[in-house]
Amino acid sequence: MHPAIVTLLASSAAATASALGVLPLVGRARVPERWIGWANALAGGMMFGTAFALGAVEGEAAVPAAIGTLVGILFIAWTHAATGTEDLSLNRLGETGPEYGYRVALVQTLHAGSEGIAIGAAMTVDLPFGLFTAATMAVHNIPEVTVLAAVQRSRSVSLATAALTGVATNVPQVFVAVATYAIVSAAPGTLSWVLGLATGMLANLVLVELLPESYRQAGHTSIAVVASAALAMVALLIGWVG
Amino acid sequence: MHQILLVGFYGLITALATGLGAVPFAFVKRISGRTAALANALAAGLMLGASFGLLAEGSRHGAPQTILGANVGLLFVLLAHRWIGHGDVSFGEVTGAGARRMLLIVLVMTVHSFSEGVAVGAAFGGGTELAFLITVAIAVHNVPEGLAISAVLRPEGTSVLACAGWSVFSSLPQPLMAVPAYLLVETIHPALPYGIGFAAGAMVFMVFLELLPEAFEDAPRWLIGILTSGSMTVMLLFQRIL
Numbered sequence: 001m002h003p004a005i006v007t008l009l010a011s012s013a014a015a016t017a018s019a020l021g022v023l024p025l026v027g028r029a030r031v032p033e034r035w036i037g038w039a040n041a042l043a044g045g046m047m048f049g050t051a052f053a054l055g056a057v058e059g060e061a062a063v064p065a066a067i068g069t070l071v072g073i074l075f076i077a078w079t080h081a082a083t084g085t086e087d088l089s090l091n092r093l094g095e096t097g098p099e100y101g102y103r104v105a106l107v108q109t110l111h112a113g114s115e116g117i118a119i120g121a122a123m124t125v126d127l128p129f130g131l132f133t134a135a136t137m138a139v140h141n142i143p144e145v146t147v148l149a150a151v152q153r154s155r156s157v158s159l160a161t162a163a164l165t166g167v168a169t170n171v172p173q174v175f176v177a178v179a180t181y182a183i184v185s186a187a188p189g190t191l192s193w194v195l196g197l198a199t200g201m202l203a204n205l206v207l208v209e210l211l212p213e214s215y216r217q218a219g220h221t222s223i224a225v226v227a228s229a230a231l232a233m234v235a236l237l238i239g240w241v242g
Numbered sequence: 243m244h245q246i247l248l249v250g251f252y253g254l255i256t257a258l259a260t261g262l263g264a265v266p267f268a269f270v271k272r273i274s275g276r277t278a279a280l281a282n283a284l285a286a287g288l289m290l291g292a293s294f295g296l297l298a299e300g301s302r303h304g305a306p307q308t309i310l311g312a313n314v315g316l317l318f319v320l321l322a323h324r325w326i327g328h329g330d331v332s333f334g335e336v337t338g339a340g341a342r343r344m345l346l347i348v349l350v351m352t353v354h355s356f357s358e359g360v361a362v363g364a365a366f367g368g369g370t371e372l373a374f375l376i377t378v379a380i381a382v383h384n385v386p387e388g389l390a391i392s393a394v395l396r397p398e399g400t401s402v403l404a405c406a407g408w409s410v411f412s413s414l415p416q417p418l419m420a421v422p423a424y425l426l427v428e429t430i431h432p433a434l435p436y437g438i439g440f441a442a443g444a445m446v447f448m449v450f451l452e453l454l455p456e457a458f459e460d461a462p463r464w465l466i467g468i469l470t471s472g473s474m475t476v477m478l479l480f481q482r483i484l
Contacts, residue, residue, distance in 0.1 A: 052294045055478050062482035069475040077464050200471060207467035211450075212458045221323070224450035225316065231446060232312045235297050237305075 004181055007123045010134035011116060011177035015170035017138035019163040021145025026159065031150050037218025038226050039143030044210035045230025046140040050118060050133060051202035052235045057125055060192040068196025075197075076204040079110050108148060108169035111209065114201035116173040120180025121194045136234055141170055245366070249424040252377040253362050253417030259381035260413040263388020264406035267396045273389065275460035280469060281386035283461065286453040287470040291477025292379035293442040296361070299368035300438035307432075311439025316447040318440070319357055323451070352412045357448075359419025361441030367427035367434040375481055376441070384413055
C-alpha cells in the first residue's frame, strides 16, 4: 500500500479512536474533576514523549531541527494570542455560553492540526515509527475527548453528539498529516525542519493547554506521577520501535 | 584528571551553583513570585531536555531496564517527598515564615539532592559529554533552588553569606552521591541503563512535581510554555551538537 494511503488511514484511525473518550461518561452525567485532571496529564505525558521521540530522530540536522522547534513553539503562542485563547480554561464544567464552546472547539482544532504534523513527519522517517506515532496520538486523543465530552455533558449534550464532536475536532489531524507527508516526501530536505516544528508545537501545547488545568483539578503529586510515567513509557516505546 | 575526581568535581560544581541563588538577596530583600516562576520554568526546560538525553542513552543500553530505573527514580522522589512531610515550597508564602519553615526548606532541598547526585554520577556511564550536559542542567536548576532557600531564610534575618552557605549545604549530597553512582554503573556494567533511567525518571518527576506547578502559579501559562519549551530546545540542541 502506498505510504500516503497508510498515512491517511492511520491518522483517520487516530481521529476516530477519539470517540472512545466518551466511554467514561456512559451512565453518568458528570465525571469527577480529578478524572479530567488525570486524563489531561495522561494526554500531556504521552504528547511530551512523542515530542521527545520526534526531536531525537537520528541523522537529522541539529540546527534546522532546533530552529523548527522554536518556530513551532512561537507558532502555538501566536495562534493562542491571535484567537484570544492564551489563558482560556478548557475544562469549565459549570455554566458556559455558546461562545465558550466555539473557542474550545477552535483550540482543539488547532491542537489536532499540530498532531497531524507529528504523524505526517513521523511517517516520512519510516513506517513503523509513523504507525507508532499515530497509535500514540490515537491513545492520547481518547482522554482529550473525555475532557471535551465532560464539558459538553455538563450542558446536557448527548453522548453520541459528544463523540461526534470529539471526532470532528480531530479531523484536521487527518488532512494535515497527509499534507505534511506529501510535502516532506516531495522535498526531503524539509524533514529536519518539520520534525523540529512538530516537536516545538507538541511541547508547547502540553505546557499551555494540558498541564496548567490538570494541576488544579487533581493536585500536584498525582499529576506528576501520571504525566511522568506516560512520558517515559511513550519515549521508550517509540525509541524501541525506532 | 582522574575520572572519579572529575565526577566528584562535577558534583561539587552543581552544589556550588546552588549558592548563586543567594546573590540577588545582596541587592534586594525579596524577589517577586514572577521572577522565581520564570527561573523555575527555565530550569524545568533544561531538566526535561537533559532527561530526554538520558532516556535516549539509556534505551541504547536496554529500554526495559531504563524504564524500570525511571520508575524507581520516580518512586524515590515520591517517597522522599512523603517522608519529609509534604514540604511543598511556595515562593508566594515567604512572608512570616518561621524557624520550622526554614528548617523544612533546607531539609526538602537536601533530601531531593540525593537523586540529582545520582543523575550526575550515572550520566558519566554514558560518556563525559552527556555528563557535562546533565551537570549544566542540574547546576542551572540548583540556582532557583538556592533562590527558594534564600527567599525563606533572608527575611528571617539570615545574612546573605549564610543563605549561600545553607544553599550549598542543601546540595552537598550531589558530590557525595555522584561518585558511588558512577562507581556502581562502571563496575557493574549492566547497572548502567537502570542508573541512567533512575536519573531521568527522578528529574522528569521533579519537573512535573515541583518546578512546573510553582511556575504556573505566578506567571502566565503562555510565557511558561515559551520559556520551558525554549530552554528544552536549547538543551536538546547542545546534546545533538556535542
